[in-house]
Amino acid sequence: MTARRLPLGGEIERARPLRFTFDGKVIEGFVGDTLASALLASGRQVLGRSFKYRRPRGLFGAGVEEPNICADVTEGAAFRPNQRVTTEPARDGLVLRSASTAPDAERDRTGFIDLFARFIPSGFYYKTFMFPDWHLFEPRIRAMAGLGRVDPAKTGPVGDQVNHFCDALVIGAGPVGLAAARMLAGAGKSVVLADDGSRPGGSLLYREAEIDGMPGADWLAETLAQLAGLGVTILPRTTAFGLYDHGLVALNQRHEDGRADTLWRVRPERIVLAAGAIERPLPFSMNDLPGIMSAQAGLSYLRRQAVLPGANIVVAANNSTGAGVARAMAEAGARVTLVDRRPDTAPLSGIACHAGRSIDRALGRKAVQGVVLDDGTEITCDCLLVSGGFTPTIHLYAQAKGRLAWDETRLAFLPGDPVPGLTVIGGAAGQFTLGEAFATLPAALGLEGAPTAAPSSYAITPAWPEPGRKGRIWIDYQHDVTAKDVELAARENFTSVEHLKRYTTLGMATDQGKTSNLNGLALMGALTGREIPEVGTTTYRPPFTPVPYTSLAGLRGGERMNPLRRLALEGRHRALGAAMGEYGGWLRPVHYGEDDAAILAEAKMARATVGLFDASPLGKIEVIGPDAADFLDFIYYNTVSTLKPGGCRYGFILAESGVVYDDGVLVRLDEHRFVVSCSSSHVAGVHAMLEEWRQDRFPARRIFIHNATAGTATITVTGPEARAAIRAAGIAADLDDAAFPHMTTRPGRHGDTPLRLTRVSFTGDRSYELSIRQDLAPGLWDALDGAARALGGGPIGIEAVMILRAEKGYIVIGKDSDGMTRPMDLGLAGPLRSKKAEFIGKRSLLQEEAQRPDRNQLVGLQPADGGGLLPVGAHGLDLSGAAPRSIGYVTSSYPGAGHDGPVALALIERGASRHGEVIELHHLGSRRRARITAPCAFDPKGDRLNG
CATH class of the missing domain: 2.40.30.110 (Aminomethyltransferase beta-barrel domains)
Structure with a gap:
């Protein structure tokens, strides 16, 4: 390959040169280059090694579809392993190291492995390394596996995270995505436009187009100005990598200034997928040689970075886009030959054309030096640009459970049944010409104002891999899967598409079928006598492209990993001289004196008169609905459905192992409303458990769960004078024992504010829990504190409470129990004998271990x-x-x-x-x-x- 930089053209800023190193060699470029375009312009041919056979590899793509070349990038103190060079901007001073090579890509000492390729086909490791013991081989195999090397000493900064809501999220800022964003914003919608390119424009940045009677570049500039005026949020270098439940779209935004990536969690009312399509390789022998490149990638390097990929270029295609690429390369000064599989290809002026022909094999060892056609014609070349048709980028549609439909005219899987809230347009919908894509926009979006484009057409003829062909034909570049590997899978009966994927690794990892899937499906279909749609498709999984851990981690480190929760009354506690400490994730008063001697004094005060403590962290999870009682019977070890409204019952919640997970008081407010008062450290876990079982075992039942813990403050008054203190504080409630016995709950008021009083005790003395809206808690605390002090009592900390409860024999789960403790071990065996309803952990309690x-x-x-x-x-x-x-x-x-x-x-x-x-x-x-x-x-x- 004799790639070179043209003296004019492109988006690069020639007045701003830069330099970086690749495998120790200095590479020169300009601002506006990607790492790939600068490497290509340098004339370097071997830029990496293949994953399995360690074959020399060069660039194939120009974007996220690139299967071959990744590099470990060092920039100052920052280190980023395994970066696609096609998506990384070139910056001055970078140090690049080809991924997983030794000493470098050109001289990789493991290249000899390719000599033994016939002995290591797909699945060989399942058969070869079992004898005498896999563990003898495992360390060396693991050392060779993987792409890139992590440096634990250079973790890099973590990225920001953004939660965002909008009316519409448009994914893809090509011409169709731009038009859709303009139409939606013009209709008054709030719009976010995300694109993984360095700037919006998509194909307009390297293909010629005429839109609304003006050149594509002019239309692009005008449309971007209009979007800015309409308030559209444009996110360049941003990949929508996953579509999750309830319409959540995850975006990863890269930054050119070296900052860590930003994770966006966007919940739009409507998703518009305009992600375009990916060009497929052509199947022929030795089709992985350096210098063999996607035709659209070659055109992108030419138009965007002014890099001509070769001097003597062959363009091979099975569709109508090949002619345009051939013309562009010829106009840039290359000698060009067009090999078009379509027999009716029109001749091109100044370009040698071979209509109805296809490539049989490529010639060369470390780089392509020529091709041999299917009729035996040999053509010398230093660059081969291939186009095997286009595969719509429907990964997000498939992640949303969309079903694909085969289109025989486009030779591609297209979106089939509609997915609510998701609209697929443009190349992602199989509309490979602008005229067709723009014409469908009004119906797709339900809006007027779509642009128009000069008419054009797209035609394609099949060029699938054929069984039994000689030579090594690569189906999946990233994982070194050849046609013979697929044939072996068929012979060994791995004919299911999912079995094929796992047996050969075709379409796995970061590729996710971008360039490899369809050729693999076609070959398996030919081997088994099935059509491509009968073979089916594999599952597209997020992420669409790799996402750095630093982006996913965000700022969750140290205290931010598990944020310390604070009480609404913290200011009151500190004003009273409380020593604060963490208990169950909450910052709570330890004691109110100057030293630990205050703890016992507070406990004795509460036994003698009245103690006041902040019990707000106690769980207050409401379970509501006509089926709530049956649901809670299943959740609790005890029977709770027999509890009368206004009553309370102490009980255990078990894990499926029968081990006690949590204890606490269940309150029944009325026939269909309960409050689960769980331990303060277990609120999140109990809430998750309730939701899990509601969805799993009771999905069609009328049950609603609401965690009111954070919005409610609870103040506990305990001791012989507890009732007197409540009355003195001006709480309006009937506190007579006949009307308000132990283990019941009643409404009350503090002035004009309603509250709930629950008569339960964690100390063994008369006690009342007063629950009130969190923002109103300070006034209630002040009234109770004043009343308690007048009676010789006052506030007590959590350590005094621990003394009081231990005297009474009341347990703290996780302290007085361990990972083996069953309810019978704590003295509660009755429900196991008498409870008829099924409950969590019941079967485990009947096992021999539990009955020892x-x-x-x-x-x-x-x-x-x-x-x-x-x-x-x-x-x-x-x-x-x-x-x-x-x-x-x-x-x-x-x-x-x-x-x-x-x-x-x-x-x-x-x-x-x-x-x-x-x-x-x-x-x-x-x-x-x-x-x-x-x-x-x-x-x-x-x-x-x-x-």
């Missing part, structure tokens, strides 16, 4: 050696054998506030039947002795709940 009599069970522990607090984590010991054996461990340990002496909770083997027994504990090399008791050490009869 020697399971660890919840117990209380009291020091039996006068040594004070028992250490958390200390293991109980069985000393009856030859060596000590662990029989469980201490989960919680605190000084008593209402109980005389320390209290502890533990999970001990057979603990429920061992009350009164003294056991040895081991902790960090020391021994303690403790007596096993019931978990509840304070007020075991529950008299203080109504005191």
